[in-house]
Amino acid sequence: MHETVAASATATDAERSSRVAGERRKLLATRGWRIGDWPAAWLLIAPVLVLFGIAVVYPLVETIRLSFFDIKGLGKPKYVELGNYVRLFADPAFRNTISTTLIFTVATTFVSVSIGWLLAMLCSFAPRQTLPFRVMFFAAFGISEAVAGYMWIGILRPDSAGLLNAAIGLIIPGFSHPWLGDPNTALGALIVAASWGGVGLPLMLCFASVQAIPRTVLEAAYLDGATPTQIMRNIMMPLSLPGVRVAIFINLLGALRAFDIIFILTGGGPVRATETVGYFMYRESMTQFKLGYGAAATVVLLAAVLIISIPAIIQRTAGAR
Amino acid sequence: MTMSAITTGIRRRTVLAGVSLAVLLAASPALAQDLSGEVVILQWQGGTDAEMWKKVEEAFVAKNPGVTVRELNITAQGDARGGIRTALLGGEVVDVLINTWPAFRAELVDAGILRPIDEQWATYNWDGKLNQSWKDLGSIDGVAYGLTYTYGDRSGIWYATEAMTKAGIEPPKTWDEFVASFDKLESAGYATPIAIGAKYWAHAEWFETLLLRTAGVETAAKLARHEIPWTDPAVKGALKKYAELLAAGCCGDPATMLANEWDAASDSVFKAKTSAYTMIGMWNNARAKNDYDLQEGVDYGLLQFPSLGAGFDDTSSVDTKELNVTANGKNPAVADAFLDFIVSADAANLMAGYGYASPSSAADNSLLGPVQQIATAAVAQSKVQFVLGDLLPGDLVDEYRVQLQKFLQDPSDANIDAVTAAIEAKAAEAY
Structure with a gap:
C-alpha cells in the first residue's frame, strides 16, 4: 500500500515537474526571438549603433592606432610599434x-x-x-x-x-x-x-x-x-x-x-x-x-x-x- | 594692300598688344589679379590684439572693396600652436596665417603648408620697406616664408613711476644700481621689488636676457641650435647672475612666483602696487593703457635691461609676429596683397595707435607712445636674438621651463648643475 502511494506520489511529482518545464519552455519560446524579428531589431538599433560607432568606436580605434606611430607636429607619422609605450x-x-x-x-x-x-x-x-x-x-x-x-x-x-x-x-x-x-x-x-x-x-x-x-x-x-x-x-x-x-x-x-x-x-x-x-x-x-x-x-x-x-x-x- | 590684309594686320597687332598686356599684367600680380573674393585669415590673438587686427582687416577691405575677409578664429590659452595644428589637420583651408614662432614656421614648411614669398618680395619691392635682417628672420635656408609686421623688445623692464618716486630713485641703468634699488623699494613699501610670474613661462624671460648680456647673441643662437650643451659655462653663468638677483631679495617667495603668471605679475606692479618692476613683452603696453587705465610714459615706463659690463650690453631679446601664406589657400592673389598691405604706412600707423612697432620703413614711429619709442630705439641699437623659448623644439621647451622653475626654488650652484644637466638630457633626445 505504502509502495503504491509512494509510486503514485512520485509519478505525480514527475508529471508536475514535466508540466512546469514545458510551461517554462513555452514561455521562453514566446519571449525568444524569431528570425523574422531580426531585420526590424537591427533597424531599430541602427541609429544608436551608427552614433556609437562614430562617437566612440572610431575615435577609440584611431587612438589605439595612433599610439603605434611617432608623430611630431605636422610631420609625417612613423610606425614605431610599441616604441611610444616603452618611452x-x-x-x-x-x-x-x-x-x-x-x-x-x-x-x-x-x-x-x-x-x-x-x-x-x-x-x-x-x-x-x-x-x-x-x-x-x-x-x-x-x-x-x-x-x-x-x-x-x-x-x-x-x-x-x-x-x-x-x-x-x-x-x-x-x-x-x-x-x-x-x-x-x-x-x-x-x-x-x-x-x-x-x-x-x-x-x-x-x-x-x-x-x-x-x-x-x-x-x-x-x-x-x-x-x-x-x-x-x-x-x-x-x-x-x-x-x-x-x-x-x-x-x-x-x-x-x-x-x-x-x-x-x-x-x-x-x-x-x-x-x-x-x-x-x-x-x-x-x-x-x-x-x-x-x-x-x-x-x-x-x-x-x-x-x-x-x-x-x-x-x-x-x-x- | 587688300582690305583683308589690313584687317589681318590690325588683328595681328591687336592680338600682339593683348598678349603683351597680358604678359605685363601677369608680371605684376597686384595689377594682373582682380583683387576680389574671400581671403581667410587664421587668427588666434585675443583682447586688444584681436581688436587691432579687426581694424587692420577693415582698412584692407576699405582699400579693396571687392575683397571680403573671413577670420578663422582659434581659441587658445597660452600657446596657440596646438589649435592651429588642429585646425589645419582638420582640413581648414586658410590663405594667411599669423605666426610668432620660428620653430613652428619650420614645421609648417616641412609639412608643405607654406608658400615661399621670394617672388612677392621682389614684385612688391618689400626690400624698400624692410631691411635684410627682417627678411633673414622670416627665411629658412635662404627662402623667405614670413613677412614680419611687428616686433617687440623682450629685454625691457616695466616699472611703476610711483614706485620710483616713493623710493627716491631713478630708473636704474646698471646692474649694481638695479640690485641696490631693491632695499630702497622695500623700505618704500614694495615688499617684492620684482614681480615674476613663473607658473608657465614668464620666469624664463630673465634668464634669456641674462644669457644674452653675459654671453652674447652668438652663444644664445648656438644654444638654440644645440651646438653647445646646456651644461656650458655660459648657461651656468647666466643662471648664477639670476641667482644673484634672487639672493638680493628681488622676488619674494618662490611659491608665490610659481602661483602666478605674467598677467598676475603685471597686476602686482600696476594694480596692487606691491612690486615695482616686471619683465614681459610689449603687449603689456596695451594692457597698462587699456586694463589699468594708465598713461604711457607718465604712470609707467620701460627701462632697457641694466648694463652688466660683461661686454654684451648691446644685445636684446626680441619677438616678432609675421604673416605666412599657405600653399593651398583659395585666394593667393589677395593673400599676397594683404601681406603688402600689412607693411604699408596705413597698416603700420594703425598698429602704432595700438602701441605696436612695425619694422616697415613706411611706418611713422613718431606715432608710437613714449614707452614704445624707448623700446624701438633700444632694439634698433642692439644685436638682437629671438626669444630662446620660441626657438627650442617643443619637447625641450617644456622641460626647460620646468627646470627653471626648479632653479627658482633652489638657486644654489649644486642645483644649477642639476637643472642644466636635466635640460641637457632632454635636449639630447630632442635634436
Whole structure:
C-alpha cells in the first residue's frame, strides 16, 4: 500500500515537474526571438549603433592606432610599434603622473563620497527641511569644472585678497600663502577644489538609498529604543551601501579623467606637482602635438578606466538576463 | 594692300598688344589679379590684439572693396600652436596665417603648408620697406616664408613711476644700481621689488636676457641650435647672475612666483602696487593703457635691461609676429596683397595707435607712445636674438621651463648643475 502511494506520489511529482518545464519552455519560446524579428531589431538599433560607432568606436580605434606611430607636429607619422609605450614608462614625467593620479583619484573620491555619504545620513533625519541644502550641493555638481576652477582661483589666490588667506588672516593678521604655487600644498588644494564639486552626486545617491529603506525598519528601531546615532550606524549606513558603491564608481572615473580643474588651477604645476595622466596626455598631444605619444598615454588611461569599470559594470548588471 | 590684309594686320597687332598686356599684367600680380573674393585669415590673438587686427582687416577691405575677409578664429590659452595644428589637420583651408614662432614656421614648411614669398618680395619691392635682417628672420635656408609686421623688445623692464618716486630713485641703468634699488623699494613699501610670474613661462624671460648680456647673441643662437650643451659655462653663468638677483631679495617667495603668471605679475606692479618692476613683452603696453587705465610714459615706463659690463650690453631679446601664406589657400592673389598691405604706412600707423612697432620703413614711429619709442630705439641699437623659448623644439621647451622653475626654488650652484644637466638630457633626445 505504502509502495503504491509512494509510486503514485512520485509519478505525480514527475508529471508536475514535466508540466512546469514545458510551461517554462513555452514561455521562453514566446519571449525568444524569431528570425523574422531580426531585420526590424537591427533597424531599430541602427541609429544608436551608427552614433556609437562614430562617437566612440572610431575615435577609440584611431587612438589605439595612433599610439603605434611617432608623430611630431605636422610631420609625417612613423610606425614605431610599441616604441611610444616603452618611452612612456621610461619617462620620469609620466611615472610621476601615475603616483599623482593615484593620490588625486583616491583622495578626491574618498573626500567627496565620505562627505556626501555623511551629509546624506544627516539629511535623512529631516528630508523636507534639508531640501534647499541638498539642492545647493547638487547644483555644485552641475557647475562646469571650468567655472568652478575660476571660483577656486579666487579662493586660493596667493595674496591676502584670496578668500582662504583672508579668512585665515582674521586669526593670523597678514597671513598669505600661495596654496597653488607651493608644491607641498598644491595637490591638496586641488583635491579640495575637485572634491567640492563631487560631493553632490554621492549625497543624492546615498540619500536615495536611505529613502528606500522600509519605514517599518526605522520605526522598529525607534521602538526598540535605538538612538539616532545607532540608527545611522547600524541601519542607514549598511543599507545605503549600494548607493555608496555607485558613487565611488562614478567619482573614481571622474577623478581619473579630471582635466578642466587642473588646467585652470595649476596647469599641472608647480614643477609638475599636480600633473595627472589626463593632463600629461593633453600636454603631450595638444601643446607639443606629439599625437602618437599622447595617444599611448590615453590608452594607458583607458586601460585604468576599464580596470575600474569592468568589475563594477559586471557587478551592477549581474542580475540582468 | 587688300582690305583683308589690313584687317589681318590690325588683328595681328591687336592680338600682339593683348598678349603683351597680358604678359605685363601677369608680371605684376597686384595689377594682373582682380583683387576680389574671400581671403581667410587664421587668427588666434585675443583682447586688444584681436581688436587691432579687426581694424587692420577693415582698412584692407576699405582699400579693396571687392575683397571680403573671413577670420578663422582659434581659441587658445597660452600657446596657440596646438589649435592651429588642429585646425589645419582638420582640413581648414586658410590663405594667411599669423605666426610668432620660428620653430613652428619650420614645421609648417616641412609639412608643405607654406608658400615661399621670394617672388612677392621682389614684385612688391618689400626690400624698400624692410631691411635684410627682417627678411633673414622670416627665411629658412635662404627662402623667405614670413613677412614680419611687428616686433617687440623682450629685454625691457616695466616699472611703476610711483614706485620710483616713493623710493627716491631713478630708473636704474646698471646692474649694481638695479640690485641696490631693491632695499630702497622695500623700505618704500614694495615688499617684492620684482614681480615674476613663473607658473608657465614668464620666469624664463630673465634668464634669456641674462644669457644674452653675459654671453652674447652668438652663444644664445648656438644654444638654440644645440651646438653647445646646456651644461656650458655660459648657461651656468647666466643662471648664477639670476641667482644673484634672487639672493638680493628681488622676488619674494618662490611659491608665490610659481602661483602666478605674467598677467598676475603685471597686476602686482600696476594694480596692487606691491612690486615695482616686471619683465614681459610689449603687449603689456596695451594692457597698462587699456586694463589699468594708465598713461604711457607718465604712470609707467620701460627701462632697457641694466648694463652688466660683461661686454654684451648691446644685445636684446626680441619677438616678432609675421604673416605666412599657405600653399593651398583659395585666394593667393589677395593673400599676397594683404601681406603688402600689412607693411604699408596705413597698416603700420594703425598698429602704432595700438602701441605696436612695425619694422616697415613706411611706418611713422613718431606715432608710437613714449614707452614704445624707448623700446624701438633700444632694439634698433642692439644685436638682437629671438626669444630662446620660441626657438627650442617643443619637447625641450617644456622641460626647460620646468627646470627653471626648479632653479627658482633652489638657486644654489649644486642645483644649477642639476637643472642644466636635466635640460641637457632632454635636449639630447630632442635634436
